[in-house]
Amino acid sequence: MYHWDFASLWQYRSIIAVGFGYTLIYTIGCVVLGLLLGLLVGLGRLSSNPFVSGPLRAYVELFRCTPVLVQLVWFYYALPVLAGIEMSAGTAALVSLTLYGGAFYSEIIRGGIVSIEIGQTEAGCALGMTRFQLMRRVILPQAFKRMTPPLVSQSIMQLKNTSLLSVLAVPDLLYQGQIIAHETYRPLEIYTIVAVIYFLILLPATIWAKRLETRLTLQQGA
Amino acid sequence: MSHAISNEVMIEIKNLKKAFGDHVVLKDISMQVNKGSVVAMIGPSGSGKSTLLRCINLLTVPEQGSIRVGAQQFEFGNKSALPKDRALAKFRTNTGMVFQHFNLFPHMTALENVMEGMLTVLRKPKAEARAYALELLQKVGLSDRADIYPQRLSGGQKQRVAIARALAMRPSVMLFDEATSALDPELVGEVLNVIRSLAGEGMTMILVTHEIAFAREVADQVIFMRDGVVVEAGPPSVVIDNPQQAATQSFLTRFNA
Numbered sequence: 001m002y003h004w005d006f007a008s009l010w011q012y013r014s015i016i017a018v019g020f021g022y023t024l025i026y027t028i029g030c031v032v033l034g035l036l037l038g039l040l041v042g043l044g045r046l047s048s049n050p051f052v053s054g055p056l057r058a059y060v061e062l063f064r065c066t067p068v069l070v071q072l073v074w075f076y077y078a079l080p081v082l083a084g085i086e087m088s089a090g091t092a093a094l095v096s097l098t099l100y101g102g103a104f105y106s107e108i109i110r111g112g113i114v115s116i117e118i119g120q121t122e123a124g125c126a127l128g129m130t131r132f133q134l135m136r137r138v139i140l141p142q143a144f145k146r147m148t149p150p151l152v153s154q155s156i157m158q159l160k161n162t163s164l165l166s167v168l169a170v171p172d173l174l175y176q177g178q179i180i181a182h183e184t185y186r187p188l189e190i191y192t193i194v195a196v197i198y199f200l201i202l203l204p205a206t207i208w209a210k211r212l213e214t215r216l217t218l219q220q221g222a
Numbered sequence: 223m224s225h226a227i228s229n230e231v232m233i234e235i236k237n238l239k240k241a242f243g244d245h246v247v248l249k250d251i252s253m254q255v256n257k258g259s260v261v262a263m264i265g266p267s268g269s270g271k272s273t274l275l276r277c278i279n280l281l282t283v284p285e286q287g288s289i290r291v292g293a294q295q296f297e298f299g300n301k302s303a304l305p306k307d308r309a310l311a312k313f314r315t316n317t318g319m320v321f322q323h324f325n326l327f328p329h330m331t332a333l334e335n336v337m338e339g340m341l342t343v344l345r346k347p348k349a350e351a352r353a354y355a356l357e358l359l360q361k362v363g364l365s366d367r368a369d370i371y372p373q374r375l376s377g378g379q380k381q382r383v384a385i386a387r388a389l390a391m392r393p394s395v396m397l398f399d400e401a402t403s404a405l406d407p408e409l410v411g412e413v414l415n416v417i418r419s420l421a422g423e424g425m426t427m428i429l430v431t432h433e434i435a436f437a438r439e440v441a442d443q444v445i446f447m448r449d450g451v452v453v454e455a456g457p458p459s460v461v462i463d464n465p466q467q468a469a470t471q472s473f474l475t476r477f478n479a
Binding site for chain 2: 117119120122123124125126127128129130131133137138141142145
């Protein structure tokens with residue numbers, strides 16, 4: 001029977017705190033940037049101009065159909081060789097996670113927009129709205145309600161994906177855990193702690209998301 | 223028909239053509255609608271009457287011909303480029319449209335639905351928009367439903383809100399696309415009452431309708447369409463009561479039976 005010993009790990013709490021901070025900052029960074037990118041790409045893909053929608057579709061498929069770990073490593077190791085673009089591990093991580101997340105967010109946003117009945121577009125047009133006004137006042141407010149649950153799930157994925165940063169030696173929660181594990185030979189304890197921390201961040205996030213969804217539904221009487 | 227019809231031509235359509243792929247929906251349609259007149263368009267499904275109506279506010283863009291509403295005119299054809307988004311939007315403020323399935327904005331209350339065009343398109347101050355929206359809701363008999371979301375309104379109430387929403391833009395023309403077809407029979411009357419009172423006020427209106435009795439009562443002019451052409455046009459006393467064309471006769475027998 002394994003003898004658990006969490007007490008001896010207390011002295012490493014500041015290392016864990018640093019990892020926690022990095023994980024949080026990278027999550028916020030790649031969620032916010034990913035959403036912005038996803039909104040632009042999602043709207044762009046609805047364009048009737050194939051020179052706009054075509055390349056965007058190629059981007060989305062490229063990033064959806066390759067593993068994020070491969071993208072991460074590629075941006076860090078391959079891009080400097082091929083294009084001479086040198087990036088720090090942190091930047092490479094942020095760029096690849098944003099591009100990866102943006103591809104998924106854009107599909108959610110595009111899907112949400114096209115799911116709104118054509119009658120809504122016609123009603124807005126008949127009032128004399130421009131396409132921009134129609135989007136802002138009629139389509140997006142309704143579409144965001146439908147998008148909220150999948151956007152939250154994707155953001156949760158984004159947080160979990162930050163654990164891949166450890167591969168590039170970005171000191172996130174998992175990487176810091178590895179350091180402690182190597183030093184203490186207590187990997188079971190430390191990885192349990194790391195897992196529990198991820199869980200404690202995400203459980204409230206999912207509960208909050210559920211509440212938000214319910215509130216949005218009630219608000220619109222639908 | 224107690225209302226006055228002016229000699230001023232409000233809507234002028236010339237040689238309009240529209241096809242969806244190989245299917246020609248409108249074949250060389252020309253018509254004029256005088257200010258203050260009420261035109262009922264009747265005909266079997268697929269006759270092109272809804273498409274013609276939707277061409278008048280360019281929800282459907284025709285391939286050829288010209289459309290004038292009030293002072294604004296558009297030409298369509300091989301040489302002329304498609305109108306830009308802004309030009310289309312401006313053109314559409316001139317006409318109000320009421321849809322078969324209401325198409326109210328579900329995320330806004332009845333009042334907000336009516337205010338929306340005034341706020342976003344006409345950029346009126348909120349207080350002014352609100353006051354006029356309340357006035358219009360009162361006009362359609364829904365003052366007490368102002369703060370209710372569409373989800374909780376009956377079909378007839380939804381359609382009356384939709385009429386108020388269109389009127390809020392102070393359009394020169396109102397277009398009704400089978401406005402009562404999706405309603406339960408007992409709710410049709412309340413919507414027809416609103417349309418009837420608009421006719422009495424001299425609003426220029428075009429109705430695509432299956433309510434033949436209503437068309438006879440309220441319209442100055444009835445247009446019978448089939449297969450993308452106007453088969454017969456004239457006052458209801460002729461087109462409905464005494465149709466000259468065999469196609470019109472056979473269509474109307476189904477309603478009189």
